[in-house]
Amino acid sequence: MESKQKKLKFPNGFLWGTATSAYQVEGGITNDWSEWEAKRAKSKKFKNKKLNPDDYICGKACDSYNRYEEDFDLAKSLNTNAVRLGIEWARIEPKKGVWDVKEIKHYAQVLAVAKKRGLKTVVTLWHWTSPLWIAKAGGWANKETITRYLRYVDLIVNELGGNIDYWVTLNEPNLFTFFSYITGKFPPEKHNIFKANKVMNNLVKAHNNAYDKIHEYFPNAKAGITGLYNYIEPAHKWNFVELFLAKFIHKIWNKNMLDKTIKNSDFIGCNYYFHDRIVWYPPFKKNLNKLVHDKGWEIYPEGMYHILKFLQKYKKPIYILENGLADRGDKLRKQFIKDHLFYVHKAIKTGADVRGYFHWSLLDNFEWAEGYAPKFGLFTVDRKTFERKARPSAKFYGEICKTNSINF
Ligand code: IFM
Numbered sequence: 583m584e585s586k587q588k589k590l591k592f593p594n595g596f597l598w599g600t601a602t603s604a605y606q607v608e609g610g611i612t613n614d615w616s617e618w619e620a621k622r623a624k625s626k627k628f629k630n631k632k633l634n635p636d637d638y639i640c641g642k643a644c645d646s647y648n649r650y651e652e653d654f655d656l657a658k659s660l661n662t663n664a665v666r667l668g669i670e671w672a673r674i675e676p677k678k679g680v681w682d683v684k685e686i687k688h689y690a691q692v693l694a695v696a697k698k699r700g701l702k703t704v705v706t707l708w709h710w711t712s713p714l715w716i717a718k719a720g721g722w723a724n725k726e727t728i729t730r731y732l733r734y735v736d737l738i739v740n741e742l743g744g745n746i747d748y749w750v751t752l753n754e755p756n757l758f759t760f761f762s763y764i765t766g767k768f769p770p771e772k773h774n775i776f777k778a779n780k781v782m783n784n785l786v787k788a789h790n791n792a793y794d795k796i797h798e799y800f801p802n803a804k805a806g807i808t809g810l811y812n813y814i815e816p817a818h819k820w821n822f823v824e825l826f827l828a829k830f831i832h833k834i835w836n837k838n839m840l841d842k843t844i845k846n847s848d849f850i851g852c853n854y855y856f857h858d859r860i861v862w863y864p865p866f867k868k869n870l871n872k873l874v875h876d877k878g879w880e881i882y883p884e885g886m887y888h889i890l891k892f893l894q895k896y897k898k899p900i901y902i903l904e905n906g907l908a909d910r911g912d913k914l915r916k917q918f919i920k921d922h923l924f925y926v927h928k929a930i931k932t933g934a935d936v937r938g939y940f941h942w943s944l945l946d947n948f949e950w951a952e953g954y955a956p957k958f959g960l961f962t963v964d965r966k967t968f969e970r971k972a973r974p975s976a977k978f979y980g981e982i983c984k985t986n987s988i989n990f
Contacts, residue, residue, distance in 0.1 A: 597938030604668035609642035613672035614717035618769035638953035693745035808851025813885030853904035857882035883921035890929035906942035908956035915975035
């Protein structure tokens, strides 16, 4: 790492926050994921591996559905001025065309409580999960889903829009499509590149139309997608095959969706976790992995800088809406935050219009196919009592948010 100054100040009005998604923290949701988990837990493959189903079934998650006030207090205790949270479509429209008034009121209350605490609200409308009836009708591979999603967005705009400061129409459409329709790691476990392409196109249309809908009602709304941006580079700069592959993968992974949606985006949401060092031979990726966290992912803070410089070219405000690590022992989190913020600051200094940083995550939550083992939280959550406890890094992050700066 390069030599660092003493104190790095962030721009006035910078948003400091934490991020969660509805399914990963709320608990008690029935949707395509809950159904898939239940089936998977009964499968032979699962039993043969002697895995404990309870660790892989979302169930009550962090019980944030009932504990959201406490969670906002925790967010406030970190001196954050914004919070990213999700709305679960399956709660709002559990059956086709049937709106659940009780759940709409619930989210109205959640948003009102966040606002009352002085937090700016960044709200994700879709974070990979869908109502069962949507999944049964073909999910995002069915173009009807676009119309149905827009009806849901219309309802949210009407009922909840007044308390939403930033709209995130879709979370990481690229990762969703890759895992759900190419590798089959996520439901509906497809391996079909043509379907994947269809899904991506449908998601593009869904975002572009949702953007227009939100602006019909709120002309000054701030709406965008948050994408998963990987820093992709050739392992050897002189190797033309690696250079070509890196460029190609960067285009498919980082650029395509952005190019098709940038006109209909008030900001770019950036989730940064990965560095991909491309080699010419299978499996085409070979990271040096000098430092990895509990999930085995390389920690590569410098990549944050490169990604922000890439996004800068689109000339839109950028919000880092996710960045974090699985670190049960909290051994690496402080340094991780500090080093990533160093590069965020460096990108700002050199012209990137970065306006916020949201740490993933406030709480230890349900990490999708990996269940409850990875611990991404600034706060731990007791799996039985749901008691939350701050990890030491929470205080550290709280100081950064309070002073709007980092010390070296
Ligand atoms: O937990 C996920 C989140 O839902 C989407 N972005 C990456 C996080 C960590 O894997």
